[in-house]
Amino acid sequence: MAPLINNSVVKNQNNNSDNVTDTKTLTSSFAGISRYTGERGLVHPSIFDWLIVKRRDDNIGNLWRVHDKLYNLEDFIAKHPGGRDWIEFSRGTDITEAFESSHFVNVKNVRQILEKYYVADDPSPRNSPYTFKENGFYKTLKRKAEPILKEVGMGLSKEAMLIEDSLFVTYMVLAVLGVWLNSMILQIAAGTVLGMLTVGAHNFFHKKDNWRIYYYDLSSLSSYEWRISHAFSHHLFPNTVLDFEVLLGEPMIEMLPIRPKYFIHKYIMPFVIDTLYGVYGLLQIVFRIISVLQGKQRIRPENLLVILQLFIFMQLAPTLMAGFQAWAVIISATSFWFAFVSNNSAHHHPHCFHDGDESRPDPDFGLCQLDATASKTDWYHRSLFSVLTTFGEHPLHHLFPTVCHGKLKYLKNVLNETLDEFSEELLQFTQWQLFVGTHQQLRRSVTHKFRKSQ
Incomplete structure (x- = not known):
């Protein structure tokens, strides 16, 4: 109707x-x-x-x-x-x-x-x-979290800003030295740090407008486009057919167990994809140019930050070609860190819900977020530096995306309390299990029956 x-x-x-x-x-x-x-x-x-x-x-x-x-x-x-x-x-x-x-x-x-x-x-x-029932899991969790967030605030923590700003300064120093000295080792190091900075910047584009969201655009990605594809699509509908990110690689990369998977999907692409992480950032530039030429979007000022870096590198390097090569190496290293970490961070272990699996009979928004998201159990993922640079504390982040990563720690107790109240559990894996799980999920074509907790 x-x-x-x-x-x-x-x-x-x-x-x-x-x-x-x-x-x-x-x-x-x-x-x-x-x-x-x-x-x-x-x-x-x-x-x-x-x-x-x-x-x-x-x-x-x-x-x-x-x-x-x-x-x-x-x-x-x-x-x-x-x-x-x-x-x-x-x-x-x-x-x-x-x-x-x-x-x-x-x-x-x-x-x-x-x-x-x-x-x-x-x-x-x-x-x-x-569903968003008043007595359901998510609404209950929100009510319990409200007084805590009123006290500690939802805005950017000083520690999170210090980490991001320090990564930016480190990137600039390594990039300038790497380009000027024509050192590929320093260029790769600079790109890796920029990758960490980019992952951490995603904490900022979930918030109200602030200048730190443009750290994201240094990588060749677009903070504006990712506000839509990540915050408005993926975060709201993770691992469903409404999740733009999970279906972006189709028909070669079939993450969901909906359509038939053939030999190439099961035994070739899970390994090929690991070699393609480095070109993701460069492809984003190509896709953006195509989209602009097709009239689907306009060039935004922040889109030019990656081009500005290219111009600066070509001036600093011994030759113009050396500057271009340094820029390509840095962007590729950035892309590898960002794509590798994001694809193996939280969502694609076979025990996570993927559309095609049997859904919950009462699909509470919060519980469905947790069904599609796993937590990391490694000790080295506990620090805020790791949380910011490797998409850590992902279940809490999906439940409270507009809360600064530096303040998610204050919500752990109410999350555990609410999980106990509803007899639910978090999915928890080591980083290695998540990496292996992504490759298993790429091969998985058998759907799962709904299980209240894993």
Whole structure:
């Protein structure tokens, strides 16, 4: 049923759906995901295609949906405390998951502000797998966490900022010396540090606008694009057909046990992928250029940071070619660290839920986040430096993405208390088990039955 909307309120209906061709709808093992009609994978790598499809499937015109109500947030864009980007790019979509997983303190006040922009109820079911029951796991956890977060705050911790700023300075020193001395060892070291800086910068782009999010753009990746693909897609729908990141490598890399997996998927790609991590960053530049030429996005000022580095390196190096080669080595080393760590950090052990596996009968948002996310048990992943540079404390981060990594430690006790209350457990593995598990998952074509806890 189409949403009941006053046509005088809905302006400039989104007509971009003509730009995306319908393909065979992906079938989810979540009954709540009734529609996904977009093309995915290497052939269509743009997150902006994903946004077009989400707007079409959510079917609410130019409004914003939270639970079963529609809002017109046009006049709130400039007032949003987190920055205008979050509201602008989510126009025309169901933002229920984003709303619930972004606001943890003064929630009643936030809801009162939201109600000022109410337009109408939407009688159609949400195209989402998750529930947010008041007595459910996630809402209970949020209520318990609120007084703690009021006390310690959700903003950036001094320790987290010091670690990131120190990594930036270290990168600059190593990069300048590596390029000037034409030392590949120093260049690789610089790229590795930049990879750590990039992973850590993802802590900052989950927050309200701040200049440290642009550390991310030094790597050739885009903080703006990743706010959509990572924060708005992956974080809200991990390991489902609505997760842009998990299907990005299809049809060569089949992470979900939905479609048939052949010899190349099971026995060749799990090893080939390890050799391709180094080119991921360079491919992102190519994909962005293609996307700009196709008119899917515009060049943003921060996109030029990686080009600025190339120009500087070519001036510092003994020759222009040496500068270009140094830039390529640094970007490749950065890419390897970022892609290797992210692909083996938390989500792809076979015991983690992947769409196609039997879903929970009552898919509480928080519990489904934990079903698709594992915790690292190694002692060396306990420090904040490791948490920032290797996507650590991932279950807590998925439950509280807008809380600084430096403050997640204050929420461990309430998480454990709530897990005990609901008779649930965290998935926990060593880093080696996660690495091996990723390769096992790439080969897995047999779906799992639902298990309350692993």
